[in-house]
Amino acid sequence: MDKTKKNKPKLTIAKLSAIMPADELDKVKTRLTSLRQLIQNSAELGEDLSGIVADLRAVPAPSGEMFVFTPQLSQNVILLETVFRDCSDVKFRFFKTGGRQALLVSLDGMTDATALELNILKPLMTVTTVNSDLKKMMEEKLTVAALNIEVNANSAIEAVMSGNALVMIDGMPEMLAIDATKHVKRSVSTPVLEESLRGPQDAFNETLADNIVLLRRRSKDPNIKIRILDVGERSKTAIALIYLANLVKPGLMEEVERRLNSISTDSVFVSKTVEEAIVEHPWTPFPQLESTERPEKVMAAIYEGRVGILVDNTPASVIIPCTYASIMQAVDDYTIPASVACLVRISRHVAAFMAIYLPALYIAIVSYHPGMLPTGLAISIAELRARTPFPSFLEALLMEVLLELFQEAITRLPKKVSSAASMVGAFVIGTTVVQAGLVNPFLVVVIATTAISSYVMPLYSFGLGLRALRVPILLLAATLGLYGVMLGLLIVTVHLCSLKNFGESYLGGMLDIDTLADMKDTVFRVPQKFMKARPIEFGAQDQERAGDS
Amino acid sequence: MTVSIMANLEVKDKMSVLQFGVVMAAIMLGAQFIGLPTQLVPQAGQLAWVSVILGGGLFFCATWVMLKLAALYPNSDPIEYLPRLLGKWLGVGAICVLVLLFLGVTWVTQNQFSRVLVFFMFDRTPTDVIIMSMLAVVAYCALQDLGTIVRVAQFTFFVSVAMIGAIWSVAIFNFQPENLLPFWTNKPIGVLQATLNTWGTYGGYEIVLLLFPVISQKRNNLVKVVGIGFIFITLISVIIVVVTVGVLTVETIKNESYPTLVVVRSVELPGTFIERLENYFLIAWIPLIFNSQALFVYMLAQIMSRLWGFADHRPWVLALVPLIYTGATLVDGLELMVLAGKVLTLLGLVFSLGIIPLVYLYAKWKNQGVTAGER
Numbered sequence: 008m009d010k011t012k013k014n015k016p017k018l019t020i021a022k023l024s025a026i027m028p029a030d031e032l033d034k035v036k037t038r039l040t041s042l043r044q045l046i047q048n049s050a051e052l053g054e055d056l057s058g059i060v061a062d063l064r065a066v067p068a069p070s071g072e073m074f075v076f077t078p079q080l081s082q083n084v085i086l087l088e089t090v091f092r093d094c095s096d097v098k099f100r101f102f103k104t105g106g107r108q109a110l111l112v113s114l115d116g117m118t119d120a121t122a123l124e125l126n127i128l129k130p131l132m133t134v135t136t137v138n139s140d141l142k143k144m145m146e147e148k149l150t151v152a153a154l155n156i157e158v159n160a161n162s163a164i165e166a167v168m169s170g171n172a173l174v175m176i177d178g179m180p181e182m183l184a185i186d187a188t189k190h191v192k193r194s195v196s197t198p199v200l201e202e203s204l205r206g207p208q209d210a211f212n213e214t215l216a217d218n219i220v221l222l223r224r225r226s227k228d229p230n231i232k233i234r235i236l237d238v239g240e241r242s243k244t245a246i247a248l249i250y251l252a253n254l255v256k257p258g259l260m261e262e263v264e265r266r267l268n269s270i271s272t273d274s275v276f277v278s279k280t281v282e283e284a285i286v287e288h289p290w291t292p293f294p295q296l297e298s299t300e301r302p303e304k305v306m307a308a309i310y311e312g313r314v315g316i317l318v319d320n321t322p323a324s325v326i327i328p329c330t331y332a333s334i335m336q337a338v339d340d341y342t343i344p345a346s347v348a349c350l351v352r353i354s355r356h357v358a359a360f361m362a363i364y365l366p367a368l369y370i371a372i373v374s375y376h377p378g379m380l381p382t383g384l385a386i387s388i389a390e391l392r393a394r395t396p397f398p399s400f401l402e403a404l405l406m407e408v409l410l411e412l413f414q415e416a417i418t419r420l421p422k423k424v425s426s427a428a429s430m431v432g433a434f435v436i437g438t439t440v441v442q443a444g445l446v447n448p449f450l451v452v453v454i455a456t457t458a459i460s461s462y463v464m465p466l467y468s469f470g471l472g473l474r475a476l477r478v479p480i481l482l483l484a485a486t487l488g489l490y491g492v493m494l495g496l497l498i499v500t501v502h503l504c505s506l507k508n509f510g511e512s513y514l515g516g517m518l519d520i521d522t523l524a525d526m527k528d529t530v531f532r533v534p535q536k537f538m539k540a541r542p543i544e545f546g547a548q549d550q551e552r553a554g555d556s
Numbered sequence: 557m558t559v560s561i562m563a564n565l566e567v568k569d570k571m572s573v574l575q576f577g578v579v580m581a582a583i584m585l586g587a588q589f590i591g592l593p594t595q596l597v598p599q600a601g602q603l604a605w606v607s608v609i610l611g612g613g614l615f616f617c618a619t620w621v622m623l624k625l626a627a628l629y630p631n632s633d634p635i636e637y638l639p640r641l642l643g644k645w646l647g648v649g650a651i652c653v654l655v656l657l658f659l660g661v662t663w664v665t666q667n668q669f670s671r672v673l674v675f676f677m678f679d680r681t682p683t684d685v686i687i688m689s690m691l692a693v694v695a696y697c698a699l700q701d702l703g704t705i706v707r708v709a710q711f712t713f714f715v716s717v718a719m720i721g722a723i724w725s726v727a728i729f730n731f732q733p734e735n736l737l738p739f740w741t742n743k744p745i746g747v748l749q750a751t752l753n754t755w756g757t758y759g760g761y762e763i764v765l766l767l768f769p770v771i772s773q774k775r776n777n778l779v780k781v782v783g784i785g786f787i788f789i790t791l792i793s794v795i796i797v798v799v800t801v802g803v804l805t806v807e808t809i810k811n812e813s814y815p816t817l818v819v820v821r822s823v824e825l826p827g828t829f830i831e832r833l834e835n836y837f838l839i840a841w842i843p844l845i846f847n848s849q850a851l852f853v854y855m856l857a858q859i860m861s862r863l864w865g866f867a868d869h870r871p872w873v874l875a876l877v878p879l880i881y882t883g884a885t886l887v888d889g890l891e892l893m894v895l896a897g898k899v900l901t902l903l904g905l906v907f908s909l910g911i912i913p914l915v916y917l918y919a920k921w922k923n924q925g926v927t928a929g930e931r
Contacts, residue, residue, distance in 0.1 A: 376677065379832045487689060489835065490673060493842045494693050497712070501697045504707045515707025518714045520574045 073160050080108050080177035087112060090164055097167065104131040108177040117170035119189035126151045127174060127185060141181050153186035165243055195221065198300050200467060205342035210300040215245050215319035221302040222249060222315075230254070231309065236267055238281065242274035246281065249305065249315040256312045256546040259509060263314050263327055278318040278325050285327075288506055292475035294468040295508050297329035301338060308333075312547025328509035330516055330544065332529035335359070337465035340532050348532040355463055356530065362461040362473040363499070366403050367484035367492045369453045373399045375488030391447035400485035402446045406454040407478060409440070414458070516544040569702050570772040577781035579706055579767070579851065582713040583760035584789050586848030587665040590672060590816050590841065592757055592793060593800040595897075597809045600750035603741050604797045610747070611754025612790035618908035619761045619782055625916040626768035634765045635862040641919055650915065651859065653907050654762060658856050659883065660900045661759060662849060666690065666884035667893065669845050672814055676838055687884050690846065691877050697850040698857060698873045702770065705854055712843040717792075719840035723833055724799070726823050731802040755904040756897065757793050758786070760848065762907065763855055813890075853880070 024031035069075075073090065076083050084099070091097040091112075100111040109131065113123065130148045141156055157163045157173070158181050167173050170188035195217060198210035211218045219233060234248045246267060250260050266285040275281060278298065286295040299305060300322050305315040308326040316325040326333075335355050340348040373392070377385045395402060413432035417425045437455075440446045457477070464470035476499060483491035503514035516522050517529060525542045527533040541547045571579070588595075596604035629637040634654070639647030669690065670683035678686075697708055741747060764782065771778065800815050803822060809815045821834040830836065857872035866872065887896050 376832075376835055379830075379835050381831055487685075488677065489839055490677060490686070490689075490842065493839055494689055497693050497843060497846050498696065500711060501693075501700065501704070501708050504711065505700050505704045512704065512707050515704065515711065518711045519707055520578050520710060521572050 071161070073164070076158065076160060076163070076175075076180050076182065078178050078180045080110060080175055083175055084110060086160075091167075100128075102128060102132055104176060105134045105136045110173075110175045112167055112173040112175070113187075114167055114170055117188060117190045118172050119187045122151070122187045122189070123172055123185070126187075127172065131174070141176075141179055141183065145183060149183075151185050151187070155184055156181050157184040158182075168243075192217070201299060201301050201304075201338065201465070203301075203338045203342065206338040207301070207303050209302065211302060211317070211322040211324055213320050213322055215247060215317055218302070218317045218322075218324070219247060219249075222306060222317075225302060225306045234264070236264070238267060238270050238272070239275040240271075240273055242276070244275040245319040246275075247317040247319075249309060249317065251309050251312070254310065254312050254547050254549055255314060256510075257548065259312075259327070259546075260314055262509060263316070267316075275318065276320060278316070278321045278323045281316065281318055282325055286508070291472075291502070291506060293472040293503070293506065293513065294334070294466060295329060295506060295513070297326040297333055297466065298323045298468065299326065300324070304338060310552075311541050312545045328511045328545065329513075330508065330511050331503065331514045332517055332525070332544070334464070334466045334469050336528070336532075341535075345532055345534040352532055353530065355465070358460040358463040359469075359473060362457055362464070362470065363476050363480055364492060364496065365457045365460065366407065366450075366453055366477060367480040367495065368489075369450065370399050370403055370481060371484040371488040371492050374485065388447070388449055391449055394444055395447050396444070397446075399450070400481065402450050403454070403481055404478070406440075406446055406450060407481070409435070410454055410458055411474070510546075511544060519544075570770050571702065571706050571767070573771060573777050573781050575706050575710065576764075576767060576771050576778070577785045578710050578713060580761060580763065580782065581785045581788055582709045582844075582847045583763055583851040584758055584785070584848075585713070585717070585792065585844055586661075586760065587668050587845055588756040588759070589793060589796050590814050591668070592754075593797050593804075593809045593815045594812060595753050595756060596750040596797060597801065597806055597815075599743075599746040599753065601741055601743065601746065602736050602738070602801055602806050603747050604750060604801065605794045607747050607750035608754055608757070608793045608797055609790060610751040611758060612786050612793075614751060615755065615758040615761060615908065616783060616786040618912065619764055619786070620779065621913050621916050622762070622764050622908075623768070623779060623782065625912060625919060626765055628916075628919050631769055633769050633862065635859060638915070641922070642915065648863070650907075650911055651863065653903065653911060654765075655856065655859055657759075657762070657900065657903050657907055658852050658859075659880070660896065660903065662852050662856075662880045663883035663887050664893065664896050664900060665845065665849060665852075666880060667887045670884070672817070673838065675814075676817060676834055684885060687881055690849070691881055694846060694849045694853055695873055695877045697846070698853040699870050702854075705850060709847050709851060712847050716840050716843040716847075720837065720844075723820060723837045723840060724795070726825065726833065727799050727803055727819050730819070730822055731799060732805075733802060735802045735805045736798065752905060753901060754793070755901045755908075758789060759900075759904050760852070761786075762904075763851065765912075766855055766858060853877075 074086050076086070087099075096115040096117075098111075098113050098115050100113070102109050102111065111123065111128065113120075127149065130150060134144075134148060145154060145156070157166060163173055163182060163184060166184040170190060172185040172187050174183040174185065176182075192214045193212045195209050195212055197208045201210075209221060211221060215235075222231070222233075228251070230252045232250055232252050236246045236248065237243045238246050248260065248263060248267070263285070267281070270281065270284045272280065272284065282294075282296045282298070283289050288295060297308070305317075305324050305326060309315055314327045316327065318325070335352065337355075340352060343351070372379055373388060377389070380388070392399065397405070409432075413428070417429050417432070420428055437451060441448050441451060461470040461473050464473065476495075480492065480495040480499075483495040485491075487494065500514065504512050506513035512519075516525065522543045524540065525544050528538060528542065539552055540550050541552060543550070592608075593604060596607050600607045626634075635651055638650050641647065642650065666687050667683070670686035673686050674681055674683050697705060700708070761782075796816060800809060800819050803819045804812065804815055812818050817834050817837065820837045821832075823833050825831065825833075853873060853876060854869070856876055857869040860872040860876070861867075861869040864872075887893060
């Protein structure tokens with residue numbers, strides 16, 4: 008017992024600071040203060056380091072790009088919201104995929120919402136784990152036909168504005184651009200400006216994809232190539248170049264592409280903008296590129312070694328190069344017997360001449376050379392003219408002005424009103440002006456014939472060009488009589504021959520001795536079995552039409 | 557099959573052999589045929605057509621010699637090789653003869669053209685108005701590149717020839733074959749003298765010297781094409797002379813300044829819409845004058861620009877226009893016109909039958925200008 012007591016340790020109570028002098032309260036307080044200071048310094052240091060790391064991580068956007076997407080979805084959202092600020096039609100749809108935050112960006116009304124729900128949202132939202140390889144996920148999970156991976160900010164934004172949907176997943180700097188474009192558009196309908204009796208009845212509309220289909224459907228030739236370019240700094244309008252790889256005139260395609268790429272414009276809404284930008288003589292009244300809404304006309308041109316251009320949002324396609332002879336060809340020439348087509352075509356050339364020169368010839372003969380007329384007719388005209396107070400030139404000018412006014416009014420007015428306006432026009436021009444003694448009836452016949460002649464032109468803008476020259480030639484006729492008309496004719500001929508349209512002379516090929524063989528389809532229209540060679544003028548690589556032997 | 561011909565304007569300064577043939581015919585068929593019978597009939601009588609044929613042969617030979625000379629220097633024009641071959645002064649002198657010849661032709665043609673037009677169409681209009689207006693259009697054409705001018709020339713040539721041919725064909729209604737009799741002459745010298753006078757009809761073929769380097773492709777057919785061109789002009793001239801003599805008789809022609817137009821005027825087509833045919837004929841003639849003048853002015857501008865080291869011919873076109881206008885107005889009066897015609901014919905004959913054959917023989921003898929690279 009005593010041993011037990013002896014072995015029992017002696018318990019002594021003392022102050023902790025006495026036992027652990029290093030841990031006394033004051034010192035701990037001092038250390039704590041130091042620690043707090045240290046933590047504060049560390050936090051500041053951490054912030055600085057974070058800033059440095061952030062700066063190091065941030066890659067500067069390449070020139071011409073707005074920004075660079077980061078792996079953090081939240082940051083990308085901020086960037087996109089900045090770009091699409093005040094664009095209420097841009098929709099942001101957040102969702103979860105495999106536990107990660109994801110975002111679907113689309114343009115309301117331009118995308119197919121049902122397709123996106125079924126083919127994008129549904130598969131992605133049912134995924135349990137997200138594969139970090141976007142390409143693999145795209146191949147395994149998504150059922151959309153057309154989609155691609157996008158990393159470039161400009162391309163991604165352009166894709167959204169074109170009607171594509173954008174899918175972004177947190178942790179991935181790449182995104183998916185899904186082609187689900189669906190918007191309101193005009194269906195393929197009959198030609199409005201170039202009607203044909205027996206030709207095809209489908210015409211281009213405003214949608215580039217539809218127009219390309221209309222061309223592809225007409226030929227299964229894999230040599231038909233379609234190259235798409237974007238023109239317009241802001242509008243980014245899609246322009247399709249269509250050509251036959253083994254037939255197109257050497258160098259033509261490259262030259263067209265070069266000129267298109269050098270177009271410096273803000274926006275392109277009509278094909279005329281492209282036309283004016285690439286032609287060499289923008290001031291001439293004559294159309295230098297052929298414009299058509301008929302797909303078969305474009306295809307026929309492509310098979311002659313020419314190049315077709317389709318511009319998105321416009322039904323008027325462009326054919327390059329274009330000459331006077333090609334303008335005078337109409338689709339119906341090839342759907343009627345060749346002999347009749349020959350007569351029609353010759354009458355069209357005569358009409359082109361009359362559309363410019365007929366009033367001028369009238370003025371010249373009546374004012375300067377009445378002796379050229381048969382005596383009876385000369386007396387008859389003299390009688391009629393005696394009833395009007397104006398000189399024949401002023402009479403003609405008055406009629407020209409009236410005609411132009413009525414034509415312009417009828418073009419601008421709605422259809423229902425324009426028919427009434429044309430009635431008024433016909434009444435005023437045909438009857439009242441004569442009854443009022445302002446113009447003699449013979450001149451009315453001349454001007455009406457001239458107007459009808461200009462309507463005969465297969466290309467409306469060519470008719471406008473002819474109309475534009477009528478008054479200057481009229482002036483020459485009033486000044487120098489028939490000699491003046493001939494001078495006008497020569498000036499117009501020189502001008503038309505000097506117009507170089509991607510290497511072709513506008514008029515010069517018509518009676519060029521080297522291309523006289525082309526007359527079989529320019530001045531005349533011989534039966535198809537005799538048209539075994541392509542037009543020499545357009546310089547196709549292969550002159551023989553394949554299969555024609 | 558690859559296109560090997562000049563299908564388009566891309567090659568602006570080249571032309572094919574066929575195109576050259578048409579251009580040569582266009583420049584030859586200018587103003588002269590209006591007064592051609594008056595020039596020949598006083599000397600050759602009813603056998604003026606023989607003079608035309610002989611003239612065609614003679615000037616074709618002259619052109620053939622020019623082709624041979626040009627072939628010695630296939631890549632150069634005479635402005636380059638003549639001074640090299642003959643020395644600076646002689647070479648430039650020969651070129652000056654050509655310049656004077658072309659300039660003189662433009663003066664006389666413009667004057668004759670304006671007189672005819674005033675006489676038949678505008679009796680109260682000064683000739684200066686006609687000359688100035690025509691020169692303005694000619695200058696506009698000559699300011700273009702060769703490719704354009706070649707196409708304009710072809711277009712207007714074919715259209716004009718078709719129109720003139722159609723109008724002229726109606727003269728057959730007044731044709732009296734007995735006016736061509738007898739088929740023999742007791743003045744063969746007169747026929748030969750008239751042959752030399754046909755230079756005015758064929759003048760212009762000298763352009764072959766200037767255009768030879770720009771004729772592309774193989775030139776094997778060039779002589780044949782030039783020959784066809786001469787046959788064409790000869791044929792037209794023979795038809796004009798024969799029909800004019802047949803309609804008007806030799807004695808009447810001697811007193812007419814413009815017998816060709818009188819022939820057309822004499823045709824009456826009662827009951828038809830068209831009555832006064834001479835105006836239609838003149839209208840069709842205007843493009844031929846224009847063609848010929850535009851080509852002469854272009855050629856002159858080319859010669860001058862090369863002579864003075866200009867890269868572009870256009871300033872010289874503008875410089876030549878006032879010179880041509882002044883010359884055309886100064887050659888006034890019938891006597892002066894006749895004199896100018898004689899001087900030009902003499903100059904043309906000296907150049908074609910004197911200078912060029914001698915230069916060719918000298919070049920052939922010297923055979924120095926031919927280098928391996930040029931041939």
